[in-house]
Amino acid sequence: MRNRPIPGSSGLVRAMSLLGDPVLHTPCEPVTDFGPSLARLIEDMFATMYAAQGVGLAANQIGVPLRAFVYDCPDDDDVRHLGHVVNPRLVTADGTTVRGSEGCLSLPGVEAGTPRFDHAVVEGVTSDGEPVRVDATGFFARCLQHECDHLEGGVYLDRVTGWRRARAVRAVRRTPWGRGADVPPPHPRA
Template sequence: MRLYPDPVLHAVDRPVGPGDGPPAGSVEDLVEDLYATMYAHDGVGLAACQVGVPLRLFVFDCPDDDERRHRGYVLNPRLVHTEGDTVSGFESCLSLPGLESVTPRADVAVVEGEDLRGEPLRIEGTGFFARCLQHECDHLDGVLYTDRLTGLRRRRALRAARRAPWNTAERQGR
């Protein structure tokens, strides 16, 4: 798992193409590894960049506000539509373990991409699931939820990240 402030978390990831995958396997293997890693860390979503693979791909297993479970993956996702109220709710990230902050997100999100066969996918989410879709799409563009914060909330979140026991850059004086 890549942790803040690893530069890979602020890089724009490249599209998944034919023959892509980590050096030791296929994109299918990467999807399975992402699920296993997400479950091992009690997450609801995980982008490939969070395990050091700079490809536009994420997995999710996330409830919406009505407790309906949504499980899947998407290659080359694009956030194509958001609507509804902007809702400020607690958000966290596996790359910033133990931290959370109230973060504004649209209450409805639509993501389009493709499956492992290259077939089109369209995923629509509301509530907490919409938050998850937006959060994971942000990862692929090098954006962390802390980048969406402003003012005192942002300063507090970044200070907590710098002081976190897992932040080796801070412990090494960088």
């Protein structure tokens, strides 16, 4: 078995798009070019995710409106899941709905109890165009649903309602990056 480089080890850390940036609130385009630029994007996404201490990152979070995300996320049994999906489709989201604390690298410092299914299946391809299917439970299922929402132009805050949403919006407005921000209304697809 050959030694494989650590994802992101040769990538560049890119600037994070924050809540309110139009790229986060617009559905992403399918990837059609599977050349070196896609491999570089995936590498940069890993580097950026690790620098921000995240467990997942969608391409539009670094300003690239393409359907791709990366992840390095544990499940509820603390098993590590590492990979990426290009042109993902959330084919299954079912099981029990669990309201858990959720945050986002594009809303730094803000968390809210967000309902998600405890099982999810995503299908797509790798950066080489090879088919990939990811079957997840627990926290990892939450991660996959979160990243798929990004690619549809949504953020987790779109799924938060009532007093939890009001509290999260107040928290956004108190952050240095969101001071005085006009928080977009919930995205209809999220």
